[in-house]
Amino acid sequence: RVVIATDYDREGELIGKEAYELVREVNEDVPVDRVRFSSITENEVREAFANPDDLDFELAAAGEARQTIDLTWGAALTRFLSLSARQMGDDFISVGRVQGPTLKLIVDREREIQAFDPESYWELTGELAKSGGDPFEARYFYLNDEGNERERVWDEAVADALTEALDAADGATVDDVTRRTQTDDPPTPFNTTAFIRAAGSLGYSAQRAMSLAEDLYTAGYVTYPRTDNTVYPEDLEPEELIEELSAASTFGKDAASLLDEDRDGEIEPTEGDEETTDHPPIHPTGELPSASDLSDDEWEVYELIVRRFLATCADPATWERLRVVALANGEATPIAEGADGLAALRNPDEADGAADLVADGGLRLKANGKRLLEAGYHEVYPYRSSDERIVPDVEVGETLSLSDRTTEGKETQPPRRYGQSRLIEEMEKRQLGTKATRHRTIEKLYDRNYVESDPPRPTRLAEAVVEAAEEFADRIVSEEMTAQLEEDMAAIAAGEKGYDEVTAASRDLLSRVFDDLTESREAVGDHLQTSLKADKTLGPCPECGADLLVRKSRQGSYFVGCDGYPDCEYTLPLPSTGKPLILDETCGEHELRHVKMLAGRKTFVHGCPQCKADEADEQEDEVIGSCPECGDEHGGELAIKRLRSGSRLVGCTRYPDCDYSLPLPRRGEIEVTDETCEEHDLPHLRVHSGDEPWELGCPICNYREFTARQEGSELQAVEGIGEKTAAKLNDAGVDGVDELKSADPDDLAADVDGVGPDTVRDWQAKAD
Missing domain, CATH: 2.70.20.10 (Topoisomerase I, domain 3)
Incomplete structure (x- = not known):
């Protein structure tokens, strides 16, 4: 007997169908069952296996049609636009069936803001x-x-x-x-969109919120987080679940208070407008973690989900x-x-x-x-x-x-930019994407440098892509086409249309779009190249007056170089961390636009590259002690240095003969104190940034601590491992990803409280 237990949705049904076909290639007679569940708890999984079902081949066909159409449109249009704009490698220009209309939503809102005329x-x-x-x-x-x-x-x-x-x-x-x-x-139950909006009010991006919810689902603490449903299933017993939640130390009293209240009858949770037959609304399972089992972020999101469920069962x-x-x-x-x-x-x-x-x-x-x-x-x-x-x-x-x-x-104020949660609501209203893909679409827009900041603000590249699509092939950014596909998917799932019929119609439409684009290939390329150059231009070169542009070296690092190269070789360095984004703010002295370095949570504004370089040239190195590498033999000394890229470090004065160095914070005034490290005979450093100064201490000791923290954060990069779990792994002798991958799952699970061998194997697979 073969049991298929993939996700309980359209994409999961497609994966199940592909697994079914592989099984049938090797055994035509073995029984194949399909089980479906919305939470990974013992009771629900046992119930699902005790009552198996058949695969829904029509639902799988709907998922396959979507996958085929998305891949065809995305790959073909991305290749065409990238080649037209001569953007190769990592700098390709991507566009897709959902990405295009979503980008137009953001650009259209920016146009409204720019065109707004305030009234007093x-x-x-x-x-x-x-x-x-x-x-x-x-x-x-x-x-x-x-x-x-x-x-x-x-x-x-x-x-x-x-x-x-x-x-x-x-x-x-x-x-x-x-x-x-x-x-x-009281509020209605959480579907995916409502959950993302609530998590957004706590400061979580759509992608981060879904990642945390998926970790909680995998651990068995909440139900499946990708759902449109806002009506709890009839077999949910609110009183029983509230009773289980009342045992929690944090919100247990609040849960118990719902059971103590005088009621005329049973608890009747609120209901929303959307009722579907796959997954229930997001709610806790009754499996209770302790706060130590989860990272701080995981716990905050878990408590949000628990309290939303309690609220739906409470009185007005x-x-x-x-x-x-x-x-x-x-x-x-x-x-x-x-x-x-x-x-x-x-x-x-x-x-x-x-x-x-x-x-x-x-x-x-x-x-x-x-x-x-x-x-x-x-x-x-x-x-x-x-x-x-x-x-x-x-x-x-x-x-x-x-x-x-x-x-x-x-x-009067212009309309606000769409926040991520509001943007997902707009996508849902226009039938752009699915509950499982909308947050990933937004993340792609950030990754492809189409938007920056939060709320998302379109870059010049985003505006150029939308402008080119509107002028030469407006169906690329048409939400009507995407909404029609959603109707076709529902028709396939209901048996009213077939896979071949829908995908053939989509190919015909794509062919017509390509006819329009091909006729204007040169114009499309010129428009995109002009905009791409504008997106990379900082201002005039002080040597020859040509444009200074952000460029990428063969090694992959970014720098500022003159558009007049090779006749003019003027350059300025940029920080090694992050991807540069040119801002609208301009330096009054050098007429160069400021630069922001996009580096995830470590994103920072670099400012004017010329100012940074000049400051480094003017600042003398401040010697603080002997170099531990070459001081005794060659007399090298450690000094606080400011690089032309804007970075700061403690480095040897004999560089490049000695390349010993230690990193320093990029921001804040560094003070050399009178306190000295007994181990390294170096003064303690203090950084003045914000209201309270930061005691950095001995730069060598500080770097050792930083390295240890990095090993912990390396583990946290693995999906499912939070800060507290990483600390538990450190205590068990696992300091990094390599140690995690080489550990025996059974032995490691025995050393880490609350972790099973299967969880360790899951981490190891994700670490690969």
């Missing part, structure tokens, strides 16, 4: 207070021509008149008091809303208002000065307060605000003092 407006506020009471903020408002409340005043002259009138008012009379209660419903919260409207120096009278923004009885054209504006009705001020009556799900889910805004009880006709009047001039 003014807002007025004041502090109201009961006699002897605490002040509370109130905001001026008026009714526009449609009868809607507005706070923004668009005419400066009107704002000035209102300011004068508000300043002249010595009090306010309560005109209206409204109280109401509001129900605040109840708020009391209190709204107070007061008239500054006016009586409670009907007010006729208009779009001019004057909350006065009289039309501004008829009013005679600021005092007259408030004479017959006053300026309207409003204050909105809220008070939490019943915390409900907020008790177990602290990720949504439950802050109160207190406004005291007042009565209509009551007189309030008015103080601290302010008029603040502002401008």
Whole structure:
């Protein structure tokens, strides 16, 4: 008997089908079962194996069609654009069926931002207070021509008149008091998109959030993290799962509180709009890790998932809303208002000065307060605000003092760039990619230098690719084509269409796209090359006036070189860490654009390369002691050196005859202290950066500690190994990846608490 237990989704079904075909090549009669489960827990896995099913060949065909179409479009278009732009090797220009429309989303939003024309407006506020009471903020408002409340005043002259009138008012009379209660419903269960958004609020990128969730799934602590579902399955017993979670030390009391509450019946979790038949929403399995079993990041994401589940099983919260409207120096009278923004009885054209504006009705001020009556799900889910805004009880006709009047001039703001979680929501809405691929698409955009920063901002290369596609073959970036494919995939899975029909239609469309591109190959190449050069240009060469460009050496390192080479050989170094990105900011002295070095979490702004080189040339080396390599024999000394690339180090003064060196931090002022290392007879160093100085200590001792930390971080680069697990492995004598790969899984598992032999084998496979 052969059992196929690949992932419970379209891609997993395709892998299962391929495994089935391999089995049938060697044995046509052996029984083949398909088992499906959404969490790696003993009960669910046993249940799945006890109730096997058959492979879904139509679902597998849908996955194969997607794979074929994505590969065909991606490979063909990437090759065409790269050859047209003469971008070979690692610098190729990639584009794909999902990548293209996603990139256009980002570029279109940037166009909106660049085209935005801000408008000026003014807002007025004041502090109201009961006699002897605490002040509370109130905001001026008026009714526009449609009868809607507005706070923004668009005419400066009107704002000035209102300011004068508000300043002249010595009090306010309560005109209206409204109280109401509001129900605040608990959140719906996590699907992939909602999870990524919640994790994003904790500071995790989409890729990082999914990686952590997948590690938790592999360890058996949460269900499968790639799901569109927002409705828990009928066989989920919330009370039983909450009972298991109540044993946890961190959130156990919160879980237990849900079981203690008086309820009319069983716990009924919330439901979202999406209900699918493959994976349930993301939720904990009931297998409880301790905090020491997980890295800090893993634990934070695990607790987020647990608390989201608890929140979906908790009661709604109840708020009391209190709204107070007061008239500054006016009586409670009907007010006729208009779009001019004057909350006065009289039309501004008829009013005679600021005092007259408030004479017959006053300026309207409003204050909105809220008070939490019943915390409900907020008790177990602290990720949504439950802050109160207190406004005291007042009565209509009551007189309030008015103080601290302010008029603040502002401008309308352009639309925000898409954050990663919001971008994934937009992709989902437009049917771009799947729950399993959207976060990886965004990661590719970063890897290919199409976007930088977070929220993602398009580079000039991204804009050029989208512009070329729009002009010469707009279907490359068309979201309609991708959405149609999603419908075709569903049709294949339902047996309404076949693999051959859908892939043939896609090839025909790709052929038409290539006809358009081929007709304009030269124009496409010129456009991309021009943009690529602009993306690499820093400014004028000080020697010949030609462009200085970021270039790549044969060894793979980056530097700044003159476009006039070989006639002009002027160069500037760049840091050896990271990939350079040219920023818009320009050096006022050298007219060169600043450079940022993209290096993952170690990304940093290098600044003007010419300034860095000049600073290094002007700074004298500061000798701090004898060189341990050649000091006794040749008199070499260690000195603090600044390199023209911007790096700093402690190095031997006899370089290049002696290349002994120790790294130093790139940022901060280095102070040589009076304290001396007894072992190495070198002064301790202190780095002034930020609020608190950093005691670096002896540079040799510091480098030893750094090397030890690097060995730990090398282990953490293996998927599934966090900081705490790496420390456990270090204690067991495994200091790096090589030791991990050569270790006996059974022996290592016996030495590391909470780790089994299969987990070690999984790490070893990933380390390869």
